[in-house]
Amino acid sequence: MFRLLSLFLVLLITIPTFAQKRSFTRADTLRGAITAERAWWDLTYYHLSVTPNPQDSTLQGSNLVGYTPVAAGQRMQIDLQEPMQIDQVTQHGKPLTFAREGNAYWITLEEKQQLGQPDSLLIRYSGRPRLAKNPPWDGGVQWKIDANGLPYIATSCQGLGASVWWPCKDHMYDEADSMRISIRAPKGVSDVSNGQLESTTTHTDGSRTFTWVVRNPINNYGVNMNIADYVSWEEVYDGEKGLLKLGYYARREDEEKARKQYQQVPQMLKAFEHWFGPYPFYEDGYKIVQVPYLGMEHQSSVTYGNQFANGYLGRDLSKTGWGLKWDFIIVHESGHEWFANNITYRDAADMWIHESFTNYSESLYTEYYYGKEAGADYVIGTRANIANDIPIIGVYGVNQEGSKDMYYKGGNMLHTIRQLVANDQKWRQILRGLNQEFYHQTVTSAQIENYVSQKSGMDLSKVFDQYLRDIRIPTLEYRPVRKGYEYRWTQAVDGFEMPIKIQLGGKTKSLRPTSYWKKVKGSGALTVDRNYYVRSKEV
Numbered sequence: 001m002f003r004l005l006s007l008f009l010v011l012l013i014t015i016p017t018f019a020q021k022r023s024f025t026r027a028d029t030l031r032g033a034i035t036a037e038r039a040w041w042d043l044t045y046y047h048l049s050v051t052p053n054p055q056d057s058t059l060q061g062s063n064l065v066g067y068t069p070v071a072a073g074q075r076m077q078i079d080l081q082e083p084m085q086i087d088q089v090t091q092h093g094k095p096l097t098f099a100r101e102g103n104a105y106w107i108t109l110e111e112k113q114q115l116g117q118p119d120s121l122l123i124r125y126s127g128r129p130r131l132a133k134n135p136p137w138d139g140g141v142q143w144k145i146d147a148n149g150l151p152y153i154a155t156s157c158q159g160l161g162a163s164v165w166w167p168c169k170d171h172m173y174d175e176a177d178s179m180r181i182s183i184r185a186p187k188g189v190s191d192v193s194n195g196q197l198e199s200t201t202t203h204t205d206g207s208r209t210f211t212w213v214v215r216n217p218i219n220n221y222g223v224n225m226n227i228a229d230y231v232s233w234e235e236v237y238d239g240e241k242g243l244l245k246l247g248y249y250a251r252r253e254d255e256e257k258a259r260k261q262y263q264q265v266p267q268m269l270k271a272f273e274h275w276f277g278p279y280p281f282y283e284d285g286y287k288i289v290q291v292p293y294l295g296m297e298h299q300s301s302v303t304y305g306n307q308f309a310n311g312y313l314g315r316d317l318s319k320t321g322w323g324l325k326w327d328f329i330i331v332h333e334s335g336h337e338w339f340a341n342n343i344t345y346r347d348a349a350d351m352w353i354h355e356s357f358t359n360y361s362e363s364l365y366t367e368y369y370y371g372k373e374a375g376a377d378y379v380i381g382t383r384a385n386i387a388n389d390i391p392i393i394g395v396y397g398v399n400q401e402g403s404k405d406m407y408y409k410g411g412n413m414l415h416t417i418r419q420l421v422a423n424d425q426k427w428r429q430i431l432r433g434l435n436q437e438f439y440h441q442t443v444t445s446a447q448i449e450n451y452v453s454q455k456s457g458m459d460l461s462k463v464f465d466q467y468l469r470d471i472r473i474p475t476l477e478y479r480p481v482r483k484g485y486e487y488r489w490t491q492a493v494d495g496f497e498m499p500i501k502i503q504l505g506g507k508t509k510s511l512r513p514t515s516y517w518k519k520v521k522g523s524g525a526l527t528v529d530r531n532y533y534v535r536s537k538e539v
Contacts, residue, residue, distance in 0.1 A: 024398045026513050032106045032399030038132040040073030051184040055149040057143045069113040076107045079163035079170035084127035091121040129165040135293035142306040144292050149512040154291040162220035175347040179214040185227050192226045194301045215283040217440045219344050222299035226289045233253045239276040247287035257308040264330045271368040277432040280342035295329040297336030318381030322366045335361035349394035349403045350445040356410025379415045382408040386449045388471045412533035414469040419531050421456050430455045462496045468506045475535040484521040489513045501529040
């Protein structure tokens, strides 16, 4: 079963056996599908300009959308969620007609679109965006006031979508190749967004417009606006790709704590460049920015709210002690710079590509500084958090993610695959190779699965099916027989024949179980290597 592959291995993706039962609406399709009104044009550029008004929690602004036609089309889909509204759309100075259907706008272009000819249109919009209910999981915009009466504003919108606060092509398959973000911050506070600060303009009322330039492709939910009474300082990190500019931002009253906690950033970069390759956005720098919620992986502008303490709000999610050695948000959310921002899923159903690899990055960070056994302890310790409720892969085309098991189960799946590769240097090259092969790309699960299979030299399709598309934990059943044991896989997908290591009578043995009984010689207790996420059962 685990045979060497040809260069062009074809991986068959099966429909989840235990799919989540839910009815989907046309609104779900408009949000999650590559509609005809999205498919004909390639997004190339945004210039987002926003003025927030803390007095009434409203936004007004504009977005210049650059695009290139790649097929025939005259109607464009732009997304902006209620109660926000588009006020005007113009192209070449002329107004365009548009109509609304829920959170989607249909814009009719007057001039015939020329294939391959870059063009743009300007969208003006306004409204009171949805308030974040439980950010970052249930996001939107937060409007806070600090102890000195100054505004403290932040955005977070993964899953919900960037269109909750600005008009855009709100589907992950197509990213802007570059972007400008201009935020007019009220008097006394500043804005921090993605990329590098290009300019600051002071207005007669004391407000200031901060314009940031993003020189790399960026996913929509990675765009952020953070407004507060920030103090900042900089550092230069000498990394694999050269000198990387690091920016640190904290509220004035938290500067002392932040200066201490943010010292973990260069340590994180050193570990992750070792495992994953160069930080993917040298041109845009790296920033960590304090916000009023836990934190999120906004590209080149990682947000932080972990109370300047190690662990996850002071807790170790693995219950092994290793998770208290480092700051969860600095490590996890920065790990997303490689898996989420560099390699981005095309459809929300494949969110495991973001979360499974980044969950495993916590183990790899631990291993880098505390040793291989410590890293294994950590990832194995997180198994207690696995629910095995629904498949990790969700429903395609409707913006539907799968189980939250994409974190802990996904990380343990990768740790299991590492045991199958059985070569740590090769495993590291696979992780680095992913970030090189799919550099600044949007991808499907099939692409990632195929790549890992090809580079490992093993057909891992049934392993991925088992852990991503099934909720059962594969179980090694064994029974004593004369001079040994018989063994087989149960609770597994058809064709699951994953090799596994066991201890038998104090000796390590490699087994190749199938769904049929096979025999191994030996005496004494049989135990399964803990590094495999499986169950074992004597029958």
